Amino acid sequence: MALPTIDAAYLLEFLTGLLNTPSPSGYAHLAVEYTRQALSAFPELSLSLTRKGALLAVWPGERNDAPRALTAHLDTLGAMVKEIKPNGRLKLTRIGALIWNNVETEGCTVFAHNGKTVRGSLLTTKASSHVYGKEGFDLVREDENMEVRLDARTASQDETRQLGIQVGDYVAFDPRVEHTNGFVRSRHLDDKACVACILAAVKALHAAGLKPGQTTYLLFSNFEEVGHGAAAGIPPQVVELLTVDMAAVGDGQTSDEFHTTICVKDSGGPYHHGFSQRLRQLAEGHGIPYKADTYPFYGSDGEAFWHAGGDVAVALIGPGVDASHNYERTHLEALLSTTDWINAYLLS
Numbered sequence: 601m602a603l604p605t606i607d608a609a610y611l612l613e614f615l616t617g618l619l620n621t622p623s624p625s626g627y628a629h630l631a632v633e634y635t636r637q638a639l640s641a642f643p644e645l646s647l648s649l650t651r652k653g654a655l656l657a658v659w660p661g662e663r664n665d666a667p668r669a670l671t672a673h674l675d676t677l678g679a680m681v682k683e684i685k686p687n688g689r690l691k692l693t694r695i696g697a698l699i700w701n702n703v704e705t706e707g708c709t710v711f712a713h714n715g716k717t718v719r720g721s722l723l724t725t726k727a728s729s730h731v732y733g734k735e736g737f738d739l740v741r742e743d744e745n746m747e748v749r750l751d752a753r754t755a756s757q758d759e760t761r762q763l764g765i766q767v768g769d770y771v772a773f774d775p776r777v778e779h780t781n782g783f784v785r786s787r788h789l790d791d792k793a794c795v796a797c798i799l800a801a802v803k804a805l806h807a808a809g810l811k812p813g814q815t816t817y818l819l820f821s822n823f824e825e826v827g828h829g830a831a832a833g834i835p836p837q838v839v840e841l842l843t844v845d846m847a848a849v850g851d852g853q854t855s856d857e858f859h860t861t862i863c864v865k866d867s868g869g870p871y872h873h874g875f876s877q878r879l880r881q882l883a884e885g886h887g888i889p890y891k892a893d894t895y896p897f898y899g900s901d902g903e904a905f906w907h908a909g910g911d912v913a914v915a916l917i918g919p920g921v922d923a924s925h926n927y928e929r930t931h932l933e934a935l936l937s938t939t940d941w942i943n944a945y946l947l948s
């Protein structure tokens with residue numbers, strides 16, 4: 601069976617909007633709502649929110665004797681206000697495995713608890729080269745030495761509090777989305793790129809008048825970057841969980857920005873061999889070019905479900921993303937191959 605045509609323009613448009621929707625873990629509801637609205641265009645899906653705030657879609661299939669699930673996460677790295685400093689600037693605590701060097705000088709938005717937003721940027725405490733010279737260069741990029749400079753007139757704790765900012769307010773870093781020659785460059789392609797692939801797969805089957813081979817649950821989780829995203833939310837009758845998350849590109853890796861990749865093993869150990877083998881056979885049968893790889897510092901929502909006691913076969917596929925958890929980049933070729941692979945699995 602030929603795979604349905606993917607609407608690449610739709611994939612990129614949805615992805616760009618999602619990337620521009622801030623969603624640090626714990627504050628992902630705007631991205632959940634953005635995705636819910638996009639999926640509401642497909643009446644064959646029944647949508648609901650889990651109590652934890654994840655988005656769950658139920659997609660009736662040709663059969664329902666071995667239901668399946670796919671998952672991808674909507675949350676991203678980010679930060680939270682830890683202290684308002686005497687100079688009115690903000691000391692942060694990191695959300696997820698954020699490395700300060702990767703967001704130094706980045707623009708950010710503070711989501712004050714009263715609903716207001718305040719713009720700013722992340723700097724070291726010795727940011728001016730003309731004042732601090734080598735001291736600024738040598739400064740270790742750790743919590744103590746980083747601060748948010750707010751784009752508001754404040755030079756004291758009181759003035760910052762008057763802006764509505766308090767300890768515990770969320771901070772999201774600007775994604776800086778750019779498209780050039782098929783490349784998509786942005787923060788948080790992990791894992792918004794894969795959410796976009798799943799939506800493009802839904803749209804492709806919908807447009808072709810097809811339904812999945814088995815009833816399929818789509819879980820868009822909201823706490824993956826802190827380790828427990830899909831620990832809850834996968835219905836108990838599900839027999840297989842396909843986790844769709846980015847592939848790690850770097851020295852010694854087979855993954856690249858132009859391919860979709862199956863992850864055979866990561867920090868949490870091997871994925872399900874039989875399920876992974878079936879996915880590889882599907883890719884080969886449909887002529888989908890793919891890589892197989894292992895990721896040295898990586899965990900996934902599939903493993904979160906396993907650790908929570910989920911009795912399912914779990915496999916992981918996704919597009920190669922360069923400079924992951926940094927200023928990331930992938931290519932449309934990898935996104936389309938990932939979507940083809942999802943479609944091949946859905947229709948199998």
Ligand SMILES: [Zn+2]
Nearest residue numbers: 790791845846
């Ligand atoms: Zn991820």
